[in-house]
Every structure is written in C-alpha cells, then in structure tokens.
Amino acid sequence: MKKRNFMKMQNVSGWIFLSPAVLLIIWTRFYPMFSAFLMSFQTSKKGIMIWNGMRNFIRITKDKTFWECMFNTFFYLIIQVPIMLLLALILAVCLNKSNLKFKGIYRTCIFLPCATSLVSCSIIFKSFFANDGLINNILRILSLSPIGWFNNEWTARIIIVIALIWRWTGYNMIFFLSGLQNIDPTVYEAVKIDGANTLQRFWKITVPLLKPTIIMTIITSTTATLQLFDESLNLTNGGPGRSTMSLSHYIYNTCFGVSSNLGYACAMSFVVMSIVVCLAIIQLKAGDKR
Amino acid sequence: MKKNKVKKKLTELILVFAVAVTVFGVCKDFFFSSQNDKVNEYTLTVWAYSNANIESMKRAAEIYSESHPGFKIEVVDVTETDIRTKLTIACVANDLSVLPDIFLMRDIYYPKFVNDFPQIFHAITDTGIEFEKFIKGKLNYSVVDGENYGIPFDNGCAIACYRMDYLKEAGFSIEDLTDKTWAEVIAVGKKVKENTGHPLFTCVAGMPDIVMTMVESCGQSVFQENGTVYIKDNQELKEAIKLYVEAVHGGVIREVTSYNQYIAALNGGTTVGTIKGNWIMQSIESADDQSGQWRVTNLPALNNSCSSTHFALDGGSSWAVSSNCKNFDVAVDFLKSTIGTNTSFYVDILQDYHVVPSYLPAYEDNIFSQKLEWWGNENVYEKIGQYSEKIPVNKNLGAYYADAKEAIGVAVSNIIQKHTDIDTELGFAEETVEFAMY
Numbered sequence: 001m002k003k004r005n006f007m008k009m010q011n012v013s014g015w016i017f018l019s020p021a022v023l024l025i026i027w028t029r030f031y032p033m034f035s036a037f038l039m040s041f042q043t044s045k046k047g048i049m050i051w052n053g054m055r056n057f058i059r060i061t062k063d064k065t066f067w068e069c070m071f072n073t074f075f076y077l078i079i080q081v082p083i084m085l086l087l088a089l090i091l092a093v094c095l096n097k098s099n100l101k102f103k104g105i106y107r108t109c110i111f112l113p114c115a116t117s118l119v120s121c122s123i124i125f126k127s128f129f130a131n132d133g134l135i136n137n138i139l140r141i142l143s144l145s146p147i148g149w150f151n152n153e154w155t156a157r158i159i160i161v162i163a164l165i166w167r168w169t170g171y172n173m174i175f176f177l178s179g180l181q182n183i184d185p186t187v188y189e190a191v192k193i194d195g196a197n198t199l200q201r202f203w204k205i206t207v208p209l210l211k212p213t214i215i216m217t218i219i220t221s222t223t224a225t226l227q228l229f230d231e232s233l234n235l236t237n238g239g240p241g242r243s244t245m246s247l248s249h250y251i252y253n254t255c256f257g258v259s260s261n262l263g264y265a266c267a268m269s270f271v272v273m274s275i276v277v278c279l280a281i282i283q284l285k286a287g288d289k290r
Numbered sequence: 291m292k293k294n295k296v297k298k299k300l301t302e303l304i305l306v307f308a309v310a311v312t313v314f315g316v317c318k319d320f321f322f323s324s325q326n327d328k329v330n331e332y333t334l335t336v337w338a339y340s341n342a343n344i345e346s347m348k349r350a351a352e353i354y355s356e357s358h359p360g361f362k363i364e365v366v367d368v369t370e371t372d373i374r375t376k377l378t379i380a381c382v383a384n385d386l387s388v389l390p391d392i393f394l395m396r397d398i399y400y401p402k403f404v405n406d407f408p409q410i411f412h413a414i415t416d417t418g419i420e421f422e423k424f425i426k427g428k429l430n431y432s433v434v435d436g437e438n439y440g441i442p443f444d445n446g447c448a449i450a451c452y453r454m455d456y457l458k459e460a461g462f463s464i465e466d467l468t469d470k471t472w473a474e475v476i477a478v479g480k481k482v483k484e485n486t487g488h489p490l491f492t493c494v495a496g497m498p499d500i501v502m503t504m505v506e507s508c509g510q511s512v513f514q515e516n517g518t519v520y521i522k523d524n525q526e527l528k529e530a531i532k533l534y535v536e537a538v539h540g541g542v543i544r545e546v547t548s549y550n551q552y553i554a555a556l557n558g559g560t561t562v563g564t565i566k567g568n569w570i571m572q573s574i575e576s577a578d579d580q581s582g583q584w585r586v587t588n589l590p591a592l593n594n595s596c597s598s599t600h601f602a603l604d605g606g607s608s609w610a611v612s613s614n615c616k617n618f619d620v621a622v623d624f625l626k627s628t629i630g631t632n633t634s635f636y637v638d639i640l641q642d643y644h645v646v647p648s649y650l651p652a653y654e655d656n657i658f659s660q661k662l663e664w665w666g667n668e669n670v671y672e673k674i675g676q677y678s679e680k681i682p683v684n685k686n687l688g689a690y691y692a693d694a695k696e697a698i699g700v701a702v703s704n705i706i707q708k709h710t711d712i713d714t715e716l717g718f719a720e721e722t723v724e725f726a727m728y
Contacts, residue, residue: 046407063725064721130546130551132551150495151547151707152707153708236547239703240495240703241703241707255378256379258692258695259402259693259726260378261726
C-alpha cells in the first residue's frame with residue numbers, strides 16, 4: 001500500500017517536472033500545426049479567413065507550378081542524397097583508420113561547412129558561379145569558354161546539388177563515424193583471417209553493421225531535402241524561370257510573396273508533410289528486416 | 291576541492307543573474323509600455339526601407355517639429371519585402387496593433403494590398419492633400435476605387451543612361467539613342483557590341499522590368515478594363531518580349547543573375563548603359579572615376595505607332611497611413627505639410643540624399659535646373675521632371691498586377707533560356723495569373 005502511494009507520488013512529480021516542457025511544445029509546435037491544418041481548409045477574402053472546403057487541395061492537383069517544384073525537389077533528392085551518403089560513408093571509413101595522423105584536423109575540416117549558415121554558404125556559392133566569378137575565371141585561364149551557370153536550368157540545379165553536398169556531407173559523416181566506432185574490431189580481424197579484401201570488408205561487414213545509422217541518415221536527409229529552402233531562395237531565387245524552385249520555396253512565396261494565399265500554402269505544406277511521412281515509413285519498413 | 295566549490299557557486303550566481311536579466315528584459319515592456327505610450331503622444335512610428343527614404347523621413351520630421359513642438363517620429367528600418375510580410379502576417383493573425391502609423395510601400399503593390407487587406411489602410415482622400423500636383427502616372431497606383439491610399443514620394447520615372455566614352459569609341463552620340471525606337475536602338479547596340487565588346491544594357495535575369503516599361507510606355511496594361519488578364523493576346527507585350535529576346539540573343543542586353551552583379555557591371559564598366567528608374571543614378575554616381583562620362587536620355591519607344599511614348603515608370607514608392615494610426619490627423623497634417631507642399635524639404639533631400647521628387651511644383655526651384663558636372667554638365671533633374679509629366683497613365687492596374695509581372699518574368703526567362711515558343715509561354719503566364727486570381 002505504502003509502496004503504491006510512493007510510486008504514485010513519483011509519477012505525479014514526474015509529470016509536474018515534465019509539464020513545462022510539454023506545455024511549451026504543445027503551445028509552440030502542436031498548436032500551430034493544428035491551426036495550420038484548419039487553415040488548409042480556409043481561404044482569405046479581404047483579409048479574413050473563411051471556410052473553403054477541399055478546394056485548396058483540389059487546386060494543388062491543377063497547379064502546374066506546384067508540380068514543377070515537386071519535380072525539382074525530387075531531382076535534388078534522388079541525385080543528392082545517394083551521392084552525399086556514399087561520400088560521407090567513404091570519408092568516415094577513411095577517417096576511422098586507427099593509424100591515421102591528424103585525424104582531429106581532418107574531421108574538423110570536413111565537419112566545418114556544417115557550422116556555416118545556409119545563407120552565407122549560398123551567397124559564397126553564388127559568387128563562385130557568378131558570370132565573372134571564380135569558376136568562370138578559372139575556365140577563362142584554362143582558355144575554356146565561361147558558362148552562364150545560373151542561366152541554364154540544369155547547371156543551376158547541379159549547383160544547388162553541389163552546394164547541398166558540400167554543406168551536409170560532413171554532418172552525415174559524423175553519424176557514420178560514431179556508428180563505425182561501435183563496430184567491434186574483432187569482427188574485422190576475423191574476416192581478415194578469412195581472407196576478405198578491403199572492398200569485401202566494406203560491403204559485407206561495414207555496410208550491414210552500419211545499417212541502422214544509414215537508415216537514420218537516409219531519413220533525416222530525405223526530410224531535410226524535401227524541406228529545402230535556403231539554397232533555392234538565396235542561391236538561385238528559383239530561377240531561371242521556376243526551374244530550380246523547391247516546394248518549400250514555392251510555399252513560402254505563396255505565403256509571403258506577391259500573391260499571399262495562406263490557406264493554399266498550408267494545404268501544400270500538408271501535402272509535403274504526407275509525402276515525407278510516407279517516405280519515412282517506406283524507408284523504415286524496407287530497412288527493418290528483424 | 292574548495293576552489294572547485296567556489297567556482298561552482300560563482301557559476302550558479304552568474305547563471306541566476308543572467309536568467310534574472312532576461313526575465314526582466316522580457317517583462318519590462320509588458321509593465322512599462324502603457325506608461326511610455328502616454329508620454330510620447332506625438333510620436334509616430336514609421337516603417338521605411340533604404341537609407342535615402344529613411345533619412346528623408348527624419349528630415350521631414352525635423353522640419354515639422356519646428357512648428358509643432360513635441361512632435362517626434364521613430365523610423366524603423368524594415369526592408370521592402372519585410373514590410374509586406376509584416377503587413378500580411380498582422381492581417382492574417384488579426385492583430386493590427388503591431389502596425390506602425392505610417393509605412394512606405396512600393397507603388398506596384400498598392401492595388402494588391404488594398405484589395406486583399408483593406409483593413410491595414412486608412413484612406414487619405416479628402417484630407418486636403420493636393421494629389422493632382424503629383425505625377426499622374428505614379429499617383430494612379432495608390433488610388434483604388436477612387437480612394438487615395440498613399441502619398442507619392444520618390445520619382446520612379448524610368449530613364450536610359452549611357453556612357454559617352456564607349457559610345458564615342460563605337461562612333462555614336464547620345465542623339466543616336468534619343469527619341470528612337472527599340473528596333474533602332476538594338477541596331478545601334480549591335481554595332482556598339484562589335485566595336486567595344488560591351489553590351490548596351492545589363493539587367494537582372496528573371497526581372498521583366500524592361501519588358502514592362504516597353505508595354506507601359508504605350509499606356510498599355512496586362513489587364514483589360516473589365517479586370518480580366520490580357521497577356522496571351524497582348525500584341526504590345528508580344529512585340530516587347532520579341533524585341534527583348536532579340537536584344538539578349540544579339541548581345542545588346544546582357545543578363546546577370548543578381549542585383550549585385552548588375553551594380554558591379556555599372557560601376558565596373560562592363561556595360562555601356564542601363565534602363566532603370568532614375569533612382570539608379572545614385573548607384574551610378576558611386577563610381578568616382580566615371581564622372582562626366584554618363585548621360586541621361588529618354589527610353590526607346592516600342593515602335594512608331596502614335597500610342598508609344600518614351601516614358602514609363604520603374605519602381606518608386608508612396609507613404610501610406612495605417613489603420614492603426616492613433617493620431618490620424620497629426621499623421622496626415624505631417625505628411626501634408628512636408629511631402630505634400632514643402633518645396634524646401636524637397637530641395638534639402640535632393641541635395642543631401644539625391645531623392646528626386648514626384649511632387650511637380652518642387653521642380654520650379656532653381657536647384658532642379660542646375661547643371662551637374664557628373665552628368666556631363668546637363669540639367670538631369672529638370673529633364674526627369676519633364677519626362678515624368680509625360681508618363682502615360684496605366685488605367686487598368688488590377689489587384690493582380692504584381693502577379694502578372696512575376697509570371698511574365700518567368701515566361702521571358704523560359705523563352706530566353708529554354709528557347710520555348712512565345713505564344714505557349716504567354717499562354718502559361720496567363721494561366722498562372724488566372725490561377726492566382728481564382
């Protein structure tokens with residue numbers, strides 16, 4: 001009896017300690033999400049929100065710009081995420097070698113881009129690839145003709161992908177490094193005795209044992225890429241035309257751009273959210289074979 | 291051991307102090323704000339962007355406070371896009387108390403905001419401000435359904451600026467580019483490119499400012515009188531885009547990707563000239579080594595038809611009084627007795643901040659006819675004043691004018707970059723605007 005009371009008291013005090021954080025999260029996260037969900041069924045008439053039924057969602061199906069931005073976003077996702085993760089994995093394996101000198105310096109250097117602000121990173125890439133920028137000047141020195149990087153839709157998209165890879169590879173490498181450190185070195189010794197070469201060790205031992213980390217990084221980078229915003233806004237401003245605009249950028253423009261339509265922007269956000277959730281579930285299911 | 295304990299205590303003390311300061315900082319406004327409001331009854335809050343506008347507003351307040359002791363303004367530097375974002379959010383959140391008393395907004399956004407968020411504005415129609423003394427073509431933007439919502443400020447008249455040293459090198463004079471049509475100017479531009487290697491104009495890709503000035507200089511709009519979009523079958527627009535694309539492909543217009551690169555082209559001497567609102571003169575003047583080389587002239591006309599002129603607007607802004615203004619009469623009287631009538635105020639801000647007014651009587655002052663050494667001893671301000679009176683009035687603005695401009699920008703870049711068909715792109719642009727209107 002007494003023990004039960006004690007447990008109960010502990011439970012209550014636990015909740016009391018938790019409540020400020022929980023209330024803050026509800027107030028700053030869940031309440032806005034909920035009101036955004038309500039807003040996705042509304043539209044603005046003379047500055048006042050009125051109910052609009054499913055019309056915002058029907059509108060998405062007819063919106064060519066939305067689908068153009070969807071294509072761009074998935075292009076970034078499909079090209080950037082695999083390249084970035086493979087690079088991060090290779091870098092992590094290289095830097096995990098026990099006999100490597102100045103490990104700390106290399107790790108810091110590779111992680112450093114991650115500490116820069118997205119906006120400054122975008123501005124630097126923009127000046128690199130500007131008409132009279134560093135890259136074009138190098139091309140001129142090599143007596144090649146300079147390229148209007150931001151004037152062509154494909155080169156502009158590729159610059160965004162490069163900027164993303166530069167910015168996020170180090171970040172994912174850290175996860176892989178910590179994952180690698182959890183792998184028992186005796187496993188490697190065992191396969192070495194069995195005569196496995198470097199590649200075999202990588203694909204047969206490192207990758208399967210790192211699977212939980214790999215799935216985690218795939219999910220986080222998928223979500224991050226689908227929410228890509230800063231690069232699209234600051235690096236190319238969606239141009240030329242709308243050929244590099246990401247979905248988040250289009251949603252932002254619909255919210256705060258020339259034609260402000262908050263209800264429609266909320267509806268689009270929920271479509272993006274459902275895509276992110278679906279992808280995460282698929283990735284979890286595909287990766288989980290226990 | 292003991293040392294550690296002392297250290298720990300000290301850290302605790304510092305942390306507690308930091309928290310206390312933060313809490314006080316947050317609560318201070320909450321406790322003392324009502325008191326503050328009472329003391330500065332005459333303080334008007336103003337949102338403005340760009341240094342010249344902010345300083346001009348401060349100067350106006352100085353002048354007004356001489357005759358009205360106790361009058362003060364607090365100018366908050368908010369960027370142009372942030373002003374619009376803040377207004378939108380205030381409306382949607384249904385909290386207009388965050389609005390300032392007066393704010394500056396770009397002319398092109400007036401129709402849109404008055405239509406979408408009428409509750410943020412306080413109409414200033416019958417307040418004694420003599421609106422007919424401002425540039426008609428500009429005033430028109432801040433008039434919606436016969437009501438005035440803004441008092442025009444800077445002059446947005448578009449001008450063409452050229453560098454004489456480059457033109458001479460190619461064997462041309464400023465007369466070869468004055469009172470001409472676009473076809474003639476492009477022909478000159480091609481020769482200039484051949485001889486000097488520089489494009490005649492530089493502009494920012496995706497910004498259809500030049501195309502819009504071409505269309506608007508004919509008094510044409512991208513909307514019809516009944517409010518429907520007029521893009522697909524708009525002959526003037528089609529002709530303008532064709533000329534623009536021809537100029538880009540012929541090397542007469544060079545497109546850069548950002549505004550910074552555009553300014554760099556002007557100051558670094560990689561462009562022969564530019565077409566922009568006359569506020570660009572401030573940026574051009576910042577390159578000291580080019581003094582005396584630049585000349586100002588009127589725009590090329592779209593074609594030889596009688597409706598096409600050499601004059602259009604590009605940019606510019608007007609001051610609006612918000613519905614949150616507690617001292618509406620004070621705010622209006624302040625605007626009226628400075629921006630609305632005071633010629634000497636305009637002389638001041640022209641001298642100090644190079645703000646060219648849209649208030650026409652100001653041009654009677656001698657300072658406007660002064661010959662500027664920088665601009666080849668020409669009376670450029672007087673010239674601009676004359677141009678601005680001739681700007682055709684755009685009768686069919688419509689709430690979605692800014693959307694249409696954006697859609698046309700996308701169409702133009704697609705035509706240039708992807709070599710797509712002009713009719714398909716314009717059809718798509720029209721659809722986009724109709725989609726936004728729906």
